[in-house]
Amino acid sequence: MPFQRYQRSGGRLLHELTDRTWPTKSLVRAPIWASVDLRDGNQALSSPMDIERKSRMFELLVRMGFKDIEVGYPSASDADFSFLRTLIEQDRIPDDVTISVFTPAKPELIDRTFEAIEGADRAMVHLCNATACLWREVVFGMSADEVQQMALRSAEHIARRADAVKGTELRFEYSPETFNVTEPEFVLQVSNAVTTLWDASPDRPVTLNLPTTVETDSPNVFADQVEWMHRNLERRDAVILSVHPHNDRGTAVASAELAVMAGADRIEGTLFGNGERTGNVCLATLALNLFSQGVDPQLDFSDIDEIRSTVEFANQLSVPPRHPYGGDLVYTAFSGTHQDAIAKGLAAVERQAAEAGTSTTEVPWDVPYLPIDPKDVGRTYESVVRVNSQSGKGGVAHVLKSAYGLDLPRGMRVELARRVQQVADGDGVELTSRELRAIFAQMYLEFERPALLLKEFRLTEGKDTVAVEALVVDGDGREQRLTGAGPDVSAAYADALGDGGLSVEVTEVSGHVLQDSLGTRYAAYARIVLDGEPRYGAAITGDAESARLGAVTSAVNRAHA
Ligand SMILES: CC(=O)SCCNC(=O)CCNC(=O)[C@H](O)C(C)(C)COP(=O)(O)OP(=O)(O)OC[C@H]1O[C@@H](n2cnc3c(N)ncnc32)[C@H](O)[C@@H]1OP(=O)(O)O
Ligand SMILES: CC(C)C(=O)C(=O)O
Numbered sequence: 001m002p003f004q005r006y007q008r009s010g011g012r013l014l015h016e017l018t019d020r021t022w023p024t025k026s027l028v029r030a031p032i033w034a035s036v037d038l039r040d041g042n043q044a045l046s047s048p049m050d051i052e053r054k055s056r057m058f059e060l061l062v063r064m065g066f067k068d069i070e071v072g073y074p075s076a077s078d079a080d081f082s083f084l085r086t087l088i089e090q091d092r093i094p095d096d097v098t099i100s101v102f103t104p105a106k107p108e109l110i111d112r113t114f115e116a117i118e119g120a121d122r123a124m125v126h127l128c129n130a131t132a133c134l135w136r137e138v139v140f141g142m143s144a145d146e147v148q149q150m151a152l153r154s155a156e157h158i159a160r161r162a163d164a165v166k167g168t169e170l171r172f173e174y175s176p177e178t179f180n181v182t183e184p185e186f187v188l189q190v191s192n193a194v195t196t197l198w199d200a201s202p203d204r205p206v207t208l209n210l211p212t213t214v215e216t217d218s219p220n221v222f223a224d225q226v227e228w229m230h231r232n233l234e235r236r237d238a239v240i241l242s243v244h245p246h247n248d249r250g251t252a253v254a255s256a257e258l259a260v261m262a263g264a265d266r267i268e269g270t271l272f273g274n275g276e277r278t279g280n281v282c283l284a285t286l287a288l289n290l291f292s293q294g295v296d297p298q299l300d301f302s303d304i305d306e307i308r309s310t311v312e313f314a315n316q317l318s319v320p321p322r323h324p325y326g327g328d329l330v331y332t333a334f335s336g337t338h339q340d341a342i343a344k345g346l347a348a349v350e351r352q353a354a355e356a357g358t359s360t361t362e363v364p365w366d367v368p369y370l371p372i373d374p375k376d377v378g379r380t381y382e383s384v385v386r387v388n389s390q391s392g393k394g395g396v397a398h399v400l401k402s403a404y405g406l407d408l409p410r411g412m413r414v415e416l417a418r419r420v421q422q423v424a425d426g427d428g429v430e431l432t433s434r435e436l437r438a439i440f441a442q443m444y445l446e447f448e449r450p451a452l453l454l455k456e457f458r459l460t461e462g463k464d465t466v467a468v469e470a471l472v473v474d475g476d477g478r479e480q481r482l483t484g485a486g487p488d489v490s491a492a493y494a495d496a497l498g499d500g501g502l503s504v505e506v507t508e509v510s511g512h513v514l515q516d517s518l519g520t521r522y523a524a525y526a527r528i529v530l531d532g533e534p535r536y537g538a539a540i541t542g543d544a545e546s547a548r549l550g551a552v553t554s555a556v557n558r559a560h561a
């Protein structure tokens, strides 16, 4: 690999800013969120959004609670211009939302931008030009001073146009594009010059947006750059300090989080991180990271699947299955030990809620391997644990319990999981809850040629004992009437089976009510020792007694299966 072709970038402040404060800060409140899905996200699509796709995205952003929405680059295309006109003319911008429109530093494009926002109640005009040396020399063919003059001429043009606008509350944003690779003193000088020209004041602040247009350095370097700007900016109280991370190194989320610790007030990004190359920073990840730490994210992600499907429709790009918080597989555990831990954690939360006499949403969330409760973003528990050849008893038991209400005893879980693993290994695929239920039924409920069939029984309750009279049929179709007695029904039945020549000891019986599509039934599970060998059996019937006897019968049949 020709690594010598590449040079270190940025990072100068890393050696100079020795008294940085951001490492000791933490995130305690949500920043101002600004969505750039409709501009930066849109400009990165092979098929940019039409009006229908833009509308669906805009309405979603409004519903989620975004107050700051960049709706497009209206001087660049008719689609962006028309969309903006539609929003304004159809009065579709809520009173608490400010739309923002992007313009490069070109007078004719600035004029067209002002035409586009005519009649809006509020709008932010966003001016941008690159400031870094490579762009100055290669893209513009200008000196640093000429680039600063280009920014100032455009800022002045915008201020002049704004003075002539009636009835629209106007705000300004300036982005020194390529901020992260620009000499700090130069970018500070241009930023101060623009905010001064726009006369930024605390009651009419200017948004200064610092992009990592192409992310080049580790997030600590960006944090130093932001802290240095935060400390050295003139009119800091009249500036909303914003950041706009891209994800070229895959660290946009970390860059944004550290930037807020370093003094940024606002973050520009997109839902699920669509954007040029590797994307803009993902606002869903940032907001839900805060949520998972007990901080109000100020955005509504309670139906993340609906958000995702609208974003996928608008962008015509799919969200990968492992994408934080929103991917298909992010609340799913396949591996046995994770499934076991999740099932135990969920049960502990339920127990804690029951003990406190409250609902599970009222007790702290503390479940191994799940940073947030999937239900809080509209996902279900059923999708949490899925079973394949990597799964163990915990996962199998969890799926049968959550999907079918079957609460198997531990030993039976082990036996069933062994069989499930054989099937999963053989097929090499994931098993659905239906398939698991079918394996359970094949093992314990359905016997093609049962060695023992309990046809009828009658119980007589004594003071300390129960007596049973049972009509059973053996594997050859022979009927036998047996009697027995014991401290409970299953012991009495074992005693009766002994009467018929079967030496059965019942060592464990459990059961529970089962509510399913067939109504209220009873499930029972039994462990017996037959001819010195332990066996498990189960039965599901209309009442507790027949289920318990059925479970013992099933265990006998397992011995002959
Ligand atoms: C980092 C960002 O995301 S910035 C936003 C980028 N977004 C987009 O580019 C999407 C929409 N863009 C477009 O539709 C087109 O590029 C247009 C309509 C804006 C301009 O098209 P054209 O006039 O054909 O120019 P083209 O895109 O080929 O080249 C860009 C020109 O603008 C200049 N330029 C680039 N950025 C800026 C800027 N911020 N301000 C002023 N001029 C700029 C370039 O130097 C180049 O100038 P040149 O023609 O003198 O060499
Ligand atoms: C326009 C600016 C903010 C931008 O999108 C970038 O630099 O990435």
Ligand SMILES: [Mg+2]
Pocket: 040, 211, 213, 244, 246, 276, 280
């Ligand atoms: Mg960008």
